[in-house]
Amino acid sequence: MAVDKIEYDKMMKKASPNSKAYINIPLAFIIGGLICVLGQFLMTSYEKLGISTYFSGTVASITLIFLSALLTGLNLYDNIAKHGGAGTLVPITGFANAVVAPALEFKAEGLILGLGAKLFTIAGPVIVYGVTASVIYGIIIYIFKLV
Amino acid sequence: MEILMEYGKAFLIGGIICAIGQVLIDYTKLSPARILVLFVVLGVVLSGIGWYQPLVDFAGAGATVPLSGFGHMLAKGVKEAVVEDGLIGAFTGGLTATSAGIAAAIVFGLVIALIFKPGDKS
Amino acid sequence: MSLRLSQNTIILNTSPSIASYASIVGKKEGEGPLGKHFDFVNDDNTFGESTWEKSESRLQKDTVSKAISKANLVPADIDFIFAGDLLNQCVGTTFGLRELEIPFIGLYGACSTMAESIAMAGIFIDNDVAINAAAVTSSHFCSAEKQFRFPLEYGGQRTPTSQWTATASGAVVINKKNAPPFIRAVTIGKIMDLGVVDVNNMGAAMAPAAHYTIGKHLADTGKSPDDFDLILTGDLGLVGSDLLIDLLNRDGTDISENHNDCGLMLYDLDEQDVHAGGSGCGCSASVLCGYILDQIRDGILSDVLFVATGALMSPTTVEQGESIPGIAHAIHISGKSE
Structure with a gap:
């Protein structure tokens, strides 16, 4: 008996186990939350060191990006991410990991077309669509005199 | 005590934003790259309609560290620049406000990639 | 000849x-x-x-x-x-x-x-x-x-x-050394595509190809699954193996007793964090050449139908949203020359 695509799709869905969301979601919550707490701790600490409130957030972000880049280089970030899921993907550390990982991997293809060109293969879209959205937003508020 | 509250709020909001991302991973066919784009664009939109700043005021790093905070920074930068410089601000504001993060990611990415060797997985 | x-x-x-x-x-x-x-x-x-x-x-x-x-x-x-x-x-x-x-x-x-x-x-x-x-x-x-x-x-x-x-x-x-294992017959499969687009579910994408090739081999040679000690599929993994057995059952062919899958044999699925099993050309190649052929040579297994399966997509076709075509070829390997 021949099985058609619709029937097979049903069979496939039945045979394929679902992600363990009941483990993944709490883990993402905890690990993502902890990364944000680290960010908060850095911000507070930098303010105590005399960095202005305006810049403390920026310096904290740079620190998180550095830590994530380092952990990626040491081959540790992916092992945390295996459990953290979106908890390690969504914070700025995930963005840094997405930049460093292809840079490291494609270094073998040279410093220009390998490392340099592949640096933004995964993270690039974030900047493309983020910047585009913000420019559209700017034009809208300018035209409609919303500020 | 106040500082503990700060950490608590950062944990709660940051955790919830990440948990939303995990729901998208587990229950939709969206790939991680699409989810990141979604978060950034959503950050721009929410900031634009004035909903994100209150979240930042409440949760601090809990709202700025997730990528939606990156979108918020873009929108906030654009808004300030449009006020200062007019239409040109729509183009300069976003990347100016986020330049530190992007430059850090590029430079650390380059340096780390030069220093370390690609690793195996087990 | x-x-x-x-x-x-x-x-x-x-x-x-x-x-x-x-x-x-x-x-x-x-x-x-x-x-x-x-x-x-x-x-x-x-x-x-x-x-x-x-x-x-x-x-x-x-x-x-x-x-x-x-x-x-x-x-x-x-x-x-x-x-x-x-x-x-x-x-x-x-x-x-x-x-x-x-x-x-x-x-x-x-x-x-x-x-x-x-x-x-x-x-x-x-x-x-x-x-x-x-x-x-x-x-x-x-x-x-x-x-x-x-x-x-x-x-x-x-x-x-x-x-x-x-x-x-x-x-x-x-x-032609005239010593076991012997290659007795081959069945070349055709490309099968039942519309699976999830690149993280390749077992499901390949199972219809294995189903076609196994069914064809049995029909062409007049054999039944019981004529084989082992029907060894390439790397369908957990999901693909279940689907294969289900697909063959619908034809009235039961291979559940003598089926195994290289993707399930190569790793300890509970301990090694490989999710649905192993894959890759080397998966079925190493299981066959490391383990199965020894068993045939030593007479522990007599007749094996080795059915390696492949998913014929590329990163480009996946990004373009195309479904994943599958292929499977069967080799009858035996301890006896006739």
Whole structure:
């Protein structure tokens, strides 16, 4: 008996186990939350060191990006991410990991077309669509005199 | 005590934003790259309609560290620049406000990639 | 001489022998349940090379060299080598084999390559157009991840239906030595596509191809599943194996008693975090050449239907939202020559 695509799709869905969301979601919550707490701790600490409130957030972000880049280089970030899921993907550390990982991997293809060109293969879209959205937003508020 | 509250709020909001991302991973066919784009664009939109700043005021790093905070920074930068410089601000504001993060990611990415060797997985 | 039994199935009347075979695997595969059966387990997945592509080439070259030496031959004795791998333009193979200077026929069948290459080599020997022919394939987790998925250091989560690309290679030398294991028949499958688009569920994408090829082999040869001690599919993993058994059941063919899958045998699914099982050309190649052929040679298994399965997509077609076509080829390997 021949099985058609619709029937097979049903069979496939039945045979394929679902992600363990009941483990993944709490883990993402905890690990993502902890990364944000680290960010908060850095911000507070930098303010105590005399960095202005305006810049403390920026310096904290740079620190998180550095830590994530380092952990990626040491081959540790992916092992945390295996459990953290979106908890390690969504914070700025995930963005840094997405930049460093292809840079490291494609270094073998040279410093220009390998490392340099592949640096933004995964993270690039974030900047493309983020910047585009913000420019559209700017034009809208300018035209409609919303500020 | 106040500082503990700060950490608590950062944990709660940051955790919830990440948990939303995990729901998208587990229950939709969206790939991680699409989810990141979604978060950034959503950050721009929410900031634009004035909903994100209150979240930042409440949760601090809990709202700025997730990528939606990156979108918020873009929108906030654009808004300030449009006020200062007019239409040109729509183009300069976003990347100016986020330049530190992007430059850090590029430079650390380059340096780390030069220093370390690609690793195996087990 | 070979006999055309049907459009798909060829009987190899002289029953060519798998004169020697070898398998080399990486660390994780060596830690799996079949670890002690492989010729060599390399704990260093770079295999001493500077890029993952070179590592895979080295792995394949070492494996085929081992198989040739186990047959007491040198590369110059091999008339043809049939080989392929997963990398773009099969560079794992071409760069690995270039120094051996053996007339080379490159094949791409994704993870079905071991069955495809054995079929070709067997047919060449059966028809006396070669005295010794070799078949080899390989896969490497790191080079495959880099090409098909994400950089290794990228923090992604694998879905439960995803499979782990084996760092492994298997090679055989086929001639008319007249000693088991013998190649008795081959069934060449056709490309099957039931519309699976999830690249993290390749077992499901390949199961219809295995279903077609097994059904065809049984129908063409008039055999039933009970005529085989083992029906060994390539790398369907947990999901694909379930689907295959279900699909065959609908035809009234029950293989559940004598079916196993290389993707389920290579790793300990509970302990090794490979989700739905192993995959990659080297998965079925190493399970066959490391474990199954020994069992046939020693008379523990008599008749095995080896059905390696491949998913014929590329990263480009996946990004374009195309479904994943599958292929499967079956080889009847036996301890008896007739």
